[in-house]
Amino acid sequence: MFHPDDMFQAFEPHRGDSVVIVTGTAGRRWRDISNNEKRDLNVHGAMGQTSSAAMGFALAQPDEKVVFFDSEGALLMNLGILATTAGMKPKNFFHFLMDNECYATTGGQPVPNSQDINYAGMAREAGYAATYEFDNLEDFSTSVGKILSETGPVFIAMKMVPMVENEPIGMRKRSPVRSRAETIKVIQEELGITVA
Amino acid sequence: MVSQQAALLKPETLIEEFKKNGVTHIVTIPDSETNYLYELMKEQAWLEVVPASREGETFAIALGLIVGGKVPVCLIQNTGMMESGDSIRGMALDSGFPLVMLIGYRGWNRHGVITDSAARYTEPFLNAMGINYYLVEQDEDAPRISVAFEEARKNNRPVAVLVGDEYHGFNR
Numbered sequence: 320m321f322h323p324d325d326m327f328q329a330f331e332p333h334r335g336d337s338v339v340i341v342t343g344t345a346g347r348r349w350r351d352i353s354n355n356e357k358r359d360l361n362v363h364g365a366m367g368q369t370s371s372a373a374m375g376f377a378l379a380q381p382d383e384k385v386v387f388f389d390s391e392g393a394l395l396m397n398l399g400i401l402a403t404t405a406g407m408k409p410k411n412f413f414h415f416l417m418d419n420e421c422y423a424t425t426g427g428q429p430v431p432n433s434q435d436i437n438y439a440g441m442a443r444e445a446g447y448a449a450t451y452e453f454d455n456l457e458d459f460s461t462s463v464g465k466i467l468s469e470t471g472p473v474f475i476a477m478k479m480v481p482m483v484e485n486e487p488i489g490m491r492k493r494s495p496v497r498s499r500a501e502t503i504k505v506i507q508e509e510l511g512i513t514v515a
Numbered sequence: 516m517v518s519q520q521a522a523l524l525k526p527e528t529l530i531e532e533f534k535k536n537g538v539t540h541i542v543t544i545p546d547s548e549t550n551y552l553y554e555l556m557k558e559q560a561w562l563e564v565v566p567a568s569r570e571g572e573t574f575a576i577a578l579g580l581i582v583g584g585k586v587p588v589c590l591i592q593n594t595g596m597m598e599s600g601d602s603i604r605g606m607a608l609d610s611g612f613p614l615v616m617l618i619g620y621r622g623w624n625r626h627g628v629i630t631d632s633a634a635r636y637t638e639p640f641l642n643a644m645g646i647n648y649y650l651v652e653q654d655e656d657a658p659r660i661s662v663a664f665e666e667a668r669k670n671n672r673p674v675a676v677l678v679g680d681e682y683h684g685f686n687r
Contacts, residue, residue, distance in 0.1 A: 403576070499610070
């Protein structure tokens with residue numbers, strides 16, 4: 320397993336002009352590492368569905384590389400996205416999975432079959448163009464740049480150190496987060512998108 | 516015995532409404548009653564069909580498409596709409612974008628007692644979500660689809676079109 324902060328630090332130099340979308344507890348760490356906030360898009364809003372929204376955006380903007388960091392709890396709620404994505408074959412879609420084997424935001428309870436499930440295998444059999452698995456930072460760091468130059472959809476499963484939260488939700492300290500509406504407005508301006 | 520409708524809602528009529536309103540993508544889960552409509556949609560060069568795996572996905576994919584500047588329609592059955600509750604809330608209602616959802620009204624009929632709970636709960640579900648809706652049964656009702664688009668754009672909200680044509684079901 321490796322730490323989400325280290326993973327994002329390793330990814331960031333290869334980000335280029337990618338539109339980056341994150342979800343889950345670990346995904347919040349991206350905000351402090353991103354070097355291009357204008358291309359960070361927030362489309363979360365329903366259980367497990369951020370992946371579908373990210374894939375939809377990739378379909379709408381085929382000339383933009385779309386990098387999505389999913390979590391395994393969210394993916395389990397929306398496993399059909401693997402078939403949906405494989406069917407649509409968005410060449411610009413890179414689906415990273417941060418697998419910490421638990422629901423970190425609710426105290427660290429394990430997800431179903433947390434240690435033996437094979438998400439990359441699921442994506443591969445669903446029909447993704449390529450799939451990868453990483454359980455250490457060194458291998459990830461040396462591979463991520465090349466992976467991002469491939470033709471999508473590509474699925475990258477990563478074993479992540481869980482960042483478990485145990486405090487009641489109302490007592491948690493939250494750093495300010497850009498709202499979904501704000502990130503949408505900024506990225507539409509950045510990419511010159513007009514809502515029809 | 517429930518008698519059949521005399522008039523048809525032709526798939527070509529729906530395609531025309533989609534074109535008139537600038538629709539670019541149909542995000543859908545096909546069902547047995549809409550096979551011909553599906554085939555017809557696939558034939559249109561200006562329209563991309565996005566088959567989803569579960570109905571809740573359609574609203575999230577639609578949001579991504581809208582953010583990216585496209586004009587999607589979600590085409591699903593009422594059973595799937597009810598399954599999509601959290602997605603409709605978070606991805607459609609809360610997003611503040613216009614969206615027309617075309618909902619197959621399974622179990623609905625004009626003449627007798629509605630026995631299918633899918634139909635019984637359809638309108639209460641939409642009312643609970645605060646989503647306005649229009650019933651379309653035959654070709655002469657089709658302008659209501661454009662009304663739904665106008666309303667969705669005016670209010671930046673989802674609007675539903677209930678397709679009450681179980682007996683013809685867009686088949687040949």
